[in-house]
Amino acid sequence: MQVNNDIIGIESGFARQVALDSGVDLFACYQCEKCTNGCPVTFAMDYEPHQIIRMVQLGLREEIARASTIWVCASCETCFTRCPQGVDIPKLMDYLKQLVLSQGDKPAEGAVAAFHQVFLENIRRFGRVNEAFLMGAYQLKSAKAEKRIDVKEMISNLKLGIEMLKRGRLGFIPKKTGAKEAVRKLFEK
Amino acid sequence: MTNTQTKEPTGAVMVVGGGIGGMQASIDLAESGYLVYLVERKSSIGGRMSQLDKTFPTNDCAMCMLSPRLIGCASHPNINIITLAELIGLEGSTGNLTAHVKKYARYVDEDKCVGCGICAQKCPVNVDDEYNEGLQSRKAIYLQYPQAVPLVYAIDRDHCIYFKKGKCRACEKFCKTNAIDFNQTDEEISLKVGSVILAPGFDLFKAERAQEYGYGRYQNVVTTMEFERFMSATGPSDGHILRPSDRTVPEKVAWIQCVGSRESIRNGREFCSSICCVAATKEAVMATDHHSGLKATIFYIDLRAQGKGFDAYCERAKKQSNVRYVRSMISRVAENPITKDLVLSYQDPETGKKREETFSMVVLSVGLAPSSEAGPLAERLGIDLNPFGFVKTQTGDPMSTSREGVYVCGGFEGPKDIPETVTQASAAAARATLPIASVRGYEITLPSLPPERSLFMRETRIGVFVCCCGTNIAGVVDVEAAAKYARQLPGVVLSDVFLFACSTDSKVRLKELIEEHDLNRVVIASCSPKTHEPLFRATLREAGLNAYLLEMANIRNQCSWVHADAPASATRKAKDLIRMSVKRVALQEPITSKRVPVVPAGLVVGGGLAGLTAALTLADQGFETHVVEQSDHLGGRHIDSPLTLEGFDPAKHLRELIKRVEKHSRVTVHTRAVVEGFAGHVGSFLTSIRKGDGTQVSVRHGTAIIATGAEEYRPDGYLYGRNSHVITQSELNSDIEKQPEIVKSFRSLVMIQCVGSRTEEHPYCSRVCCSQAIANSIRLKNSNPDMDVIVLYRDIRSFGFKELFYKEARKRGVIFVRYEQERPPQVFENEGALKISFLEPSLRRKVILTPDRIVLSAALRPHSMASQIAGIFKVARDDQGFLLEAHVKLRPLDFATDGMFLCGDGHSPKFPEETIAQAAGAAGRAMSILSKDAMYVGPSSQVDPDLCAACMTCVRTCPYHVPFINEDGVSQIDPARCKGCGMCAAECPAQAITVHHYTSEQIEAKIQGLFEKEMPEVKSA
Amino acid sequence: MDVTYYPGCSLESSARDYDESTRAVCASLDIHLHELPDWTCCGATSAHSLDEELAVTLPALNLSGAERLGNHMVVPCPLCFNRLKRAQEEVKSSLRIYDLASFIGQAEWLEKIRSRLKFPLDAIRAVCYYGCMANRPPKVTGSVDYENPCDMDNICEALGVDVRPWSYKTDCCGASFSVSRKDIMYNLVKKLYDKALEAEAECIVVSCQMCQANLDLYQKDISIHFKGNYNIPIFYFTELIGLALGLKGTTTWLKRHMVDPIPFLEKKELLRQ
Amino acid sequence: MPRVSGTRGSQKRQTMTEEFEPQIIAFCCDYCSYAAADLAGSIRMSYPSNIKVILVPCSGRVDPVYLLRALEEGADGVYVTGCMEGDCHFVTGNFKAKKRVSYIRKMLDEIGIEQDRVQMFNMSASDAPEFARVAKMMTEKIRALGPNPLRDR
Ligand SMILES: Cc1cc2nc3c(=O)[nH]c(=O)nc-3n(C[C@H](O)[C@H](O)[C@H](O)COP(=O)(O)OP(=O)(O)OC[C@H]3O[C@@H](n4cnc5c(N)ncnc54)[C@H](O)[C@@H]3O)c2cc1C
Ligand SMILES: Cc1cc2nc3c(=O)[nH]c(=O)nc-3n(C[C@H](O)[C@H](O)[C@H](O)COP(=O)(O)OP(=O)(O)OC[C@H]3O[C@@H](n4cnc5c(N)ncnc54)[C@H](O)[C@@H]3O)c2cc1C
Ligand code: SF4
Ligand code: SF4
Ligand code: SF4
Ligand code: SF4
Ligand code: SF4
Ligand code: SF4
Ligand code: SF4
């Protein structure tokens, strides 16, 4: 164990703040690991779900802000469904994502963040999501976020797009919804 | 209501529920001189324990321990067992209650059925057998289990086709005793009782509700109760653990703990079921015992082994049985649909990485719930329940329900293991009889018996009676031939055959024959003496013969039933057995039970919560009581303790007890007093006490209760005693009390659990310190919510409803961090500052803090004076110095020495409610002796002084230290204390000891009987 | 029976087959779908990930529209269903919302399916895959058998399909990462393939267009990525109903799949049109 | 096959070629093993009828003399059954019994009699299968050993 990795002091105020703002009952957690044992994506996480809770409890705010876990969580709700203490981890993950963005920190998973942002933008513009537009905008945004273009990925997406188009599974013109304006208003708040 | 109050109360008690709790309460009540109605919903008594295989922490066979209780209830003249019955209403007031009981039709006449089971063989209907958790089937006419009491079949109306379709009655046709009675109807009876004890026990969490584990979907996922049945020799696989899917021995079995316990997501399941951690450990150990290759893994959150000896038990499971404990809660069970193997994912404790592992079988440790019948029962009786459906009780009076005159014990009061249940049952018996103590002995009847006929100068006249047991015996053994054969044996003057020897009419006939033929020895060749000897002994006695002139030849259980495929040799063996019995019975002697008068006074050593509770219980029941306390004040160590988690004020409670004790006319208190000498036997002890002023008094008493309590360990290490900011929980208590402002100003505080507990040298859990830490951390958070409170623990043992307080502490922001025994936290000073460093196990990172205080949850140790007391009273202590009960499971309140009882922290660490229950229970046990004028002791051993060589062999051999060398220089055995085991006699080199009723002559007669020359030759059948 | 129909964005493009088959199946069972006029996107994962307010207001917009229509609402896309149910909790709407599979899984329709069955699918061995969102968390979805949902199983059994038990009905397929973290999605989907094969299934039946997309669109890529050779047709349960009831258009829908199910069905002699 | 039982004289005439039916005595303690024997009956297990049970209060009551007496009188085998170790109702009786049985076995060995004719077993009250197993096993073993040589003295 690295010495500089030691945790010196704890900051319990952070946990109280998070619990209050997110409405997640994270103090109820007794670290049983059931969430982690059922989580389908731990293989892609840098911290496991129960570790995130413990990190919040100990007030490790910087490390949480740098964690990819909060972005990699698939919101599959497995952990919340089974947690004996009813800790709503996906909700906590969402809260932490928003906390990171609102603090202006760089998300650990740029691509994921980019996707969500493009997706919302898409809704804002059309009221509904158009998958073809979405893909295009996402390619650009993620390239910007990651500061590189994944050419292979782009080609493979393009190929798939064409195949889908052939089978009538991709439309270029978004269908119109009459509620576009109402949606736009929601975004303005 | 005034007129009912002036009315004399009724000296009878109703006990609802015939599990181990109900049975223990019934026996204690009956022994103390009260009439008992034991009301059981099912067709026989026994409860959950009858389903268990072995029991923790001794691995004793559940049935071995249960049988004596079953038979005790069945044969007690003052216990009236009412099965298939429910209490439906209760009127009146304490002391004068009318209980309305609904008795469901059994459709089998209890007086006629002899339990032969022929009906069930003929019954065409198969029904899921709930005794075997549905893993097997039984018939519509059934016996709950082979050893059931009463041993009477019952028809399950819901499944019998006669009740459904109006046809069948096969059972009726084949029943030889005409016991089947389809005309029976449900009836309501009203009984007058003084009080009621509820002991309806518990049910189990429905495992299907924990959908993620696939119970009901996956064949190889079973519950702990089902696993008990698999392990049981009377279970569905004859004691072999087999996978339900393919009936092979599982290689790897996983237990998942806390299924339906400690969770807020499924309604009403927030509490800890308390027993399942150790029950699973037991099952894992027994499973590896059954099949040596079997690998057992237990997945758990906190290992809750807070009972006496439980931690050591779990350690043995790890070391000797290789049971693997993995602290990681399984999220779901996945099944391979082809192999039916089960896949679990968990955090590997070694690497901290998630891994998948395949198991052949998964056992779910399902939580406990109150009996499904208990809710409606409580509602009918108007009794308050807690949010989980268990009876609500108060810490200060844990046996009383919200309704006066109605008491509770066992699983209905909260999750409990067997010793806790037995303890509370004895306590409930003591509590329930307080209001009716004035009428003790009024309701019971003593049978009037004819005088015993003298055998002096009379020839031996033996009668042999061979039972057919319907076809149970006669279907295999040629009973007529056996009887004829018996008639020719020396000494036999009469032999006869009975269709059912134990039926009421046979008993009448037997008495007539004894008188008619002037018989003075009787051999009954029928079933087991274990079940039927009391009955036939009583018959002999009623006929004016001494009860010990009977011998039984077990030609059913040990002959016809086991040799059904070889009738000729069975008949031969039956004759052999009869011949052996005849030979023996001729040598049997009448034995008169020795009468030992009882001194109706009790002695209590220790004046703490336990001692005072026990003393008052005895005194309130009308017995003189002496309390011996070594310090200068009563109250013990709890006299200045803070409120408990549940809000109980021990100090206030104790002050009240002290006030009552001091005023009580029947209690004599000796403070600053020590016991100096002790002699005598049950019913009559003599103790000498040296008082503070140097004077000495001698006290005569019938029983003694030792309640010497415990002390807080003075820690060694963690800078305790060297840095004033390192304190114990008790010291924190007093700081909170005396200097609240300073405490409030702390910014952070760390508690360390298990200091001096659960170590190599002290491998026991102090039980109360987790709750103490929780209570104190809540108090700290209350005084200053911003204080960082960190609790470093090994397992949080907030068992039962205390789990709710654990959650409350967490919700208030107390942070609980686990540490492993191998890596304790480090406490050190750095530039004058107190520091602590520990490994945070979830993140696997070191945390270093600078707390204002470090609080040690120090162990409880036996009172320093306890060893002296144990020495004087010659009672045993365990290797930790705690007082040792006679039997961990079934006699948790008794010492091995008759008439001596124990309670309180001196037995093992305890919460106040447990101490109170145990103290009342110990008093209840003592009462069952004190309430008698005299005790009668059965056959014992006797030394022939002329033969005794004073070699001391017997003195060394006797496990109860009974024989001693008397003034004449020879060994002497006190019949009041001897248990008649005969061990001394077997060792005595001079053959100087006679074991009455099991004399060498009698035993050798049986041996010779088998090979007897003079006996007539027998042609083969 | 008249019901409000909320198709959701994907059913307009990548999941047209689902939309078309849903409409055809409902029509054949006398369920009259009335598409919610001017419906808008439910916000999906992205809204709740980044903006908890939008996560409620977007679906709520649709709820108020549906409430005006009065009928029960049926939602084929489990993600939309989930978002709508959550919003319902927040805005306390009393609308009855069903996800399509549990709607059709009701006894009434099962009976109808059985009685109109033309071509029983006895030859097909399948597992039903429900994914996350139709059932979890039960507090939101109101699902009773949330760890082992059975609506699709019941429907498929009514069609004659040999439905295999398996433990992975509600495991996650990584829907939200099909674009941004394909590696994650690949891993999750591969496991589903392997487990389905372990259960001796020949195809997977789904009720979610995200699942269908992940399992079908990327099957070739996943095969290549893991050097495997998967060829597992992924059917919408509605398509199987179409097949078994002999509905018009079934082949058209099936032709939109990336893993061509036609040869599989031909081998089983189940293509009757 | 006509067979006479119960008389030592006639058994003497039996030769090894005839089927030999051993007589075996089992001393069973009151608390566990006798109950196991009873339970074997209740659940209708079966075992050879060669076993004759003698009830004793505790396996610790069994005087070594009884074991020898049984052999002397003509038993072909004799065994003692007690509670499981640690479960003895009288605390140490089964240990005492174990010691005595092993002492007798040694003695038999010294005088040239097969020590397996005398044995000790532990079983719980619910372990009917074990009782039956032991009964079968002993019968087979003693049958294999043949008649007790002491009988022909
Ligand atoms: C899997 C498992 C393993 C266990 N292993 C151990 C162990 O190894 N060691 C140990 O110490 N403990 C063990 N226990 C716990 C033990 O079983 C209990 O402590 C004990 O049985 C409690 O006894 P009881 O008399 O309170 O209740 P029960 O045994 O449940 O008896 C209650 C009785 O009341 C009857 N009844 C119910 N309702 C009514 C009614 N309305 N009217 C009349 N009668 C009614 C029932 O039919 C039953 O006969 C285990 C428990 C389980 C589940
Ligand atoms: C250190 C410690 C901390 C505890 N903390 C808590 C807590 O926070 N919360 C909680 O609920 N419970 C707690 N308990 C448990 C609680 O104390 C018990 O439930 C209860 O007090 C036990 O009562 P007792 O009568 O058995 O023992 P005690 O109260 O210890 O009384 C024993 C008495 O016997 C006397 N005595 C001892 N030896 C002799 C002798 N040879 N002759 C004559 N008299 C003798 C002693 O002087 C003493 O008065 C704690 C116990 C201990 C030891
Ligand atoms: S399952 Fe719940 S209680 Fe257990 S570690 Fe995860 S969040 Fe904590
Ligand atoms: S919701 Fe997120 S953290 Fe929870 S199980 Fe699913 S992926 Fe894992
Ligand atoms: S006596 Fe009759 S009712 Fe009783 S068990 Fe025998 S056959 Fe059945
Ligand atoms: S009448 Fe009922 S109980 Fe009797 S044999 Fe028939 S089905 Fe069984
Ligand atoms: S922690 Fe409590 S509920 Fe969980 S298994 Fe252990 S004893 Fe049972
Ligand atoms: S005494 Fe006879 S009839 Fe009664 S149970 Fe025993 S053997 Fe059967
Ligand atoms: S702190 Fe006390 S109660 Fe808790 S586990 Fe340790 S010894 Fe047991």
Ligand code: SF4
């Ligand atoms: S018979 Fe047993 S209890 Fe009695 S003196 Fe002898 S050894 Fe002790």
